[in-house]
Every structure is written in C-alpha cells, then in structure tokens.
Amino acid sequence: MEAWFVSSASEALAVKTEPTTYWTFFCNPRRWQIDDFLRSHRDEDDYRVIDWQATWFAPGQLGVVRVGVDTRTRGQLAGRRRLEPGIYAIVQVVDSPKLRPNSTDPYWLEAPPEGGEHLAVDIRYIKNLLDRPLLLESLKSDLAVTDRFLLDGFQGASMPLDPGTFHRILDLSGTEPHAFDAEPGDSLADLERRYAGASPEVKEVVSRHIERGPVAAKVKEATGYRCQVCLALGQxxxxxxxxxxxxxxxxxxxTFVxxxxxxxxxxxxxxxxxxxxxxxxxxxIVELAKDTAEEFVFVIDGVALRVPKISHIADTA
Ligand SMILES: [Zn+2]
Ligand SMILES: [Zn+2]
Structure with a gap:
C-alpha cells in the first residue's frame, strides 16, 4: 500500500491533534471508487486507520466521508460523472480498530496488495449524499465550518473532526436523529463499555432506549410515577x-450525556x-451539585433540591 505521509510530519501532527469522537474520513476516488460503492446500496464497509489514531476510535463515533479532487482519467471514469470535492456520506463507527486482511472489494481502482494486513474499523453509512453532496466550495464560505483538514484536505485516511463543523454538516445533510443507532447490549454494563467512547448523539440514543425500556419502567413504579423534582419543590x-x-x-x-x-x-x-x-x-439553568450513594442534589434556578436515588427509595419503601 502506498505511504500515506512522511512519518516525521505525521508525528508532529500526532502531537498536535486531539480526539473529538468525530471523524473526517478522506476518500480518493482514484483509489477507491466511492461513487460505485454508494450506488451499490451497501451500507457497511471497513476503513483504514492510521496507527497513531487507532486508540481514539470507538463504537458509536460519528463522521463524514470527504472526497477531494477526483483525478480519475476519462478512461477510468468510463462515462461516469467526475465527483466534485465535497462530503458524500455521514457515517458511524461500528467497532474498534482491528487488523484485517487487505480488502479486495470491487470498488478498488488501485487495490492494496493481496495478502497484506492493515488496521481498520467498520463504518456504517447512515446518510448517503451521492445525489446531493455538500460541496467544499460552499462549505468554505460557511462560517460554522472551521475544520482545516476537512476544508483543505489531508494525505491520510482519517483525522479527528471539529465538533462544531460536524454539527453544521449534520444539519446541512438533513440527517434524522433516528439514523444514529445503538446495538442492544446483553446488559447495561455491556452497553456502557461498548459506547463509552461514542459521540454524544449516539450516547443520547443509548440513553433514550433505556429510558423507554424495562429498567426505566421499574424506576417509575418505584417512584410511584411521581415527578421527583415537583416532589422536592412541594408541588x-x-x-x-x-x-x-x-x-x-x-x-x-x-449523568449520562x-x-x-x-x-x-x-x-x-x-x-x-x-x-x-x-x-x-x-x-x-441546572447544576448537579451533589451525587452521593443516597441522593442527587440539583441546583435549579439557584434553589437546591434533594432528589433521593431509586436504591434509597426502594430501601425505605
Ligand atoms: Zn433526560
Ligand atoms: Zn415536575
């Protein structure tokens, strides 16, 4: 596989870069033909990961797929439209990076050598923007889009993406919140482990699943279907x-989110x-002032309110 970058430059970047739970995945259609992939209606694929970023990837992180200049020859395009530089998909990381055999899918123009291995993560395409990509040309004049790597490009597979830029792109892409997905876990502890490094949006999804599920139903029963804040206010x-x-x-x-x-x-x-x-x-205007084994203390509009935890309610019931 070609060298993505000179290692000294990459080390310098590694020092300066911080993980954000969001990613830009850089795609060069001359190597891997994302237009064919997006037309195939497949929605999962693996994506190469740079070694120094490997520990930053986790299930439930969100990202965008950025296509730079499409340098395919007319012969290679074979009648297809040349892609304009832009954002072509919103994606969600499905697992943690693992060593895998080099992919041999049909979308490669410059396939990596067969038999080799590389570090990769599975990503799920949650919004396909092939028919209406967010063009870099217009993102460049959007004040909310500030991520330099996203705007200027990067000779590598991925870079952490600035959260504000991600949220702006998410808005522009029209992605519905229900597009984010959380796989059910065998236990709450499983879910907590699995999504510990997820983007906030995906943590919200996990949280909402639980809030509608059997665990929450038990808590509602235990508090007698009462609002614990109203109760603390004497209402x-x-x-x-x-x-x-x-x-x-x-x-x-x-404390979930x-x-x-x-x-x-x-x-x-x-x-x-x-x-x-x-x-x-x-x-x-709410502050969680205390979180003990027995209770939460919230300060809501300057007023401290004690809300007993469910374990404590159950014990004293
Ligand atoms: Zn809530
Ligand atoms: Zn209330």
Whole structure:
C-alpha cells in the first residue's frame, strides 16, 4: 500500500491533534471508487486507520466521508460523472480498530496488495449524499465550518473532526436523529463499555432506549410515577393519567450525556420527572451539585433540591 505521509510530519501532527469522537474520513476516488460503492446500496464497509489514531476510535463515533479532487482519467471514469470535492456520506463507527486482511472489494481502482494486513474499523453509512453532496466550495464560505483538514484536505485516511463543523454538516445533510443507532447490549454494563467512547448523539440514543425500556419502567413504579423534582419543590408530583390509567412520567439519566461511566445507564442514575422538569433538566439553568450513594442534589434556578436515588427509595419503601 502506498505511504500515506512522511512519518516525521505525521508525528508532529500526532502531537498536535486531539480526539473529538468525530471523524473526517478522506476518500480518493482514484483509489477507491466511492461513487460505485454508494450506488451499490451497501451500507457497511471497513476503513483504514492510521496507527497513531487507532486508540481514539470507538463504537458509536460519528463522521463524514470527504472526497477531494477526483483525478480519475476519462478512461477510468468510463462515462461516469467526475465527483466534485465535497462530503458524500455521514457515517458511524461500528467497532474498534482491528487488523484485517487487505480488502479486495470491487470498488478498488488501485487495490492494496493481496495478502497484506492493515488496521481498520467498520463504518456504517447512515446518510448517503451521492445525489446531493455538500460541496467544499460552499462549505468554505460557511462560517460554522472551521475544520482545516476537512476544508483543505489531508494525505491520510482519517483525522479527528471539529465538533462544531460536524454539527453544521449534520444539519446541512438533513440527517434524522433516528439514523444514529445503538446495538442492544446483553446488559447495561455491556452497553456502557461498548459506547463509552461514542459521540454524544449516539450516547443520547443509548440513553433514550433505556429510558423507554424495562429498567426505566421499574424506576417509575418505584417512584410511584411521581415527578421527583415537583416532589422536592412541594408541588403536585402527578401529571395527567394515560389511557391505561398509569400517571404519565418520564425517566431521565442524570449523568449520562456528559460521561458514560460504569453504572451510568443503571437505575441508580435514573430519576423520574414530569415533561416540564425533564425539559428543564436538559435545557434550563441546572447544576448537579451533589451525587452521593443516597441522593442527587440539583441546583435549579439557584434553589437546591434533594432528589433521593431509586436504591434509597426502594430501601425505605
Ligand atoms: Zn415536575
Ligand atoms: Zn433526560
């Protein structure tokens, strides 16, 4: 396989670069014909990983596939349209990097030598932009797009991508939030391990799965379907009754989104809240002041509120 870059330059970059959980994957259609791949409706492929970035990849990270100048000859294009430089897909990393035999898929124009091995991750294409790529030409004049590697290119397979740039591209691409996916785990601890390094959007997806699942149902039962914030404020903790007679209440993971630590998906990190207070916890002026074995202490609009943890409620019930 060709050398991607001179190693001293790469070492200098390695020192300066920080992982962000987002990636730009650089694609050269003269080597690997992404247009044919995107037309094939396959949605998974592996992507080569640079050694010094290998430990930064984790399942559930998000990224974009960037195509630079399409230097295929007319013969190689064989009637196909030359790709304009731009973003051609939104992708999600599926696993951690592993050594694999060099790929021999039919999209290679300059296939890597057969029999060799390289470090690669599986990626899932969650948005195919072949028919309406986000052209670099217009991204260059977008003030929210600041990532230099994405704009100027890079002689390598991947680079961490600036979060603000990723979010702007995500908006422009029209990717629906339900495109992000989390595989069900055998246990909450499995999920926590698997998605510990994921992008925040994918952690949200995992969190929402749990908030609608059996673990959350048990917590709701234990808190008596009451809003624990209303309760702490001395207000009526019940919302409306649902058609099945159960009072409506929502489950919320207190520390999930900022850090996916062991235990963070479990019941001791879930509280039940009314729809209003749930929104307020996400978007309001809220600080988690204390997190002990027995309780959370929130400061909401300057008022400290003690919310007992489910384990404590169950113990004292
Ligand atoms: Zn409430
Ligand atoms: Zn929530």
């Amino acid at each position: 009526n903790p019940f919302s409306f009754r649902k058609r099945d007679g159960e009072p409506y209440v929502e489950a919320h993971h207190v 900022s850090r996916l630590e062991p235990g963070s998906l479990g019941p001791s990190n879930i509280i039940t809240v009314c729809a209003d207070h749930h929104r307020q916890l996400h978007y309001g």
